Amino acid sequence: MKLKFTKMHGAGNDFIVIDAIHQEVDLSAEQWRRLADRRFGIGADQILVVERPRSAGVDFRYRIFNSDGGEVEQCGNGARAFARFVSDKGLSGERSIRVETMKGVIAPRLEDDGSVTVDMGAPRLDPTEVPFDSAGLAGWLEGADITWPLPVGGKTVFLSVVSMGNPHAVQVVEDVDSAPVATLGPAIETHPRFPNKVNAGFMQVVDRHHIRLRVFERGAGETLACGTGACAAVVAGIRRGLLDSPVRVAARGGELSIAWDGPGQPVYLSGPAVTVFEGEIEI
Numbered sequence: 001m002k003l004k005f006t007k008m009h010g011a012g013n014d015f016i017v018i019d020a021i022h023q024e025v026d027l028s029a030e031q032w033r034r035l036a037d038r039r040f041g042i043g044a045d046q047i048l049v050v051e052r053p054r055s056a057g058v059d060f061r062y063r064i065f066n067s068d069g070g071e072v073e074q075c076g077n078g079a080r081a082f083a084r085f086v087s088d089k090g091l092s093g094e095r096s097i098r099v100e101t102m103k104g105v106i107a108p109r110l111e112d113d114g115s116v117t118v119d120m121g122a123p124r125l126d127p128t129e130v131p132f133d134s135a136g137l138a139g140w141l142e143g144a145d146i147t148w149p150l151p152v153g154g155k156t157v158f159l160s161v162v163s164m165g166n167p168h169a170v171q172v173v174e175d176v177d178s179a180p181v182a183t184l185g186p187a188i189e190t191h192p193r194f195p196n197k198v199n200a201g202f203m204q205v206v207d208r209h210h211i212r213l214r215v216f217e218r219g220a221g222e223t224l225a226c227g228t229g230a231c232a233a234v235v236a237g238i239r240r241g242l243l244d245s246p247v248r249v250a251a252r253g254g255e256l257s258i259a260w261d262g263p264g265q266p267v268y269l270s271g272p273a274v275t276v277f278e279g280e281i282e283i
């Protein structure tokens with residue numbers, strides 16, 4: 001079977017985008033994995049699938065697969081690529097669209113400067129919604145946030161837990177370049193206190209409107225940028241009293257911008273969405 005695809009990225013977080021409106025797409029986890037494989041496939045952190053909506057009042061349905069083949073709830077950088085894709089392909093003539101995901105509706109908007117801003121919805125801050133099992137743990141109150149002490153890799157790390165539809169655990173580090181992302185990342189990702197696994201963020205606060213961030217993503221490893229990870233880090237930083245909105249997030253692959261007015265309010269994620277090439281692959 002031949003599959004048409006577009007390769008895109010948002011600040012270096014790279015995607016294979018597939019139009020499942022005009023072609024039949026029904027792949028197994030093994031086939032998603034093969035497409036995302038950087039040696040035997042096209043290569044990507046995530047695969048994004050564009051489908052017809054299933055509910056009233058939305059324009060599209062958006063499905064997301066990590067490079068390990070698992071389907072997940074949300075992808076912020078992918079949402080920007082999604083909006084650029086449906087516009088470039090003429091699937092939508094609107095600058096603002098509403099897109100249903102596994103966990104709620106998000107609303108990307110194409111900006112005049114070529115960037116895309118996404119209303120990612122309100123973060124979920126209750127540990128049970130992440131989900132995070134805090135039973136028997138004594139959390140530390142920091143500002144309006146509770147950080148949870150978790151023993152991982154022979155030390156105790158203090159984590160803010162946030163759901164942006166998908167699960168995030170954010171820690172503050174002195175220097176993001178020397179942070180043990182490759183070792184602590186997988187240990188946090190698979191910690192039994194996170195029953196659905198978790199994306200592990202390492203945030204260095206530069207000033208109240210600027211952070212540096214690395215994210216070890218669930219099901220994909222460290223990526224050059226993580227949109228929902230940037231949202232979660234800024235939400236955690238604001239709640240801990242370390243940051244004020246808006247915040248510039250420097251990731252290894254580029255810069256994102258996050259704005260958040262506080263609990264119950266949506267998080268806005270802005271940044272680039274770039275097409276790299278198009279192709280067709282036998283799968």
Ligand SMILES: N[C@@H](CCC[C@H](N)C(=O)O)C(=O)O
Pocket residue numbers: 013045046066072073074075076077078166167199217218219220223225226227228229
């Ligand atoms: N790169 C993404 C997040 C993709 C999903 C994540 N790895 C998960 O498993 O939740 C982003 O930009 O948000």
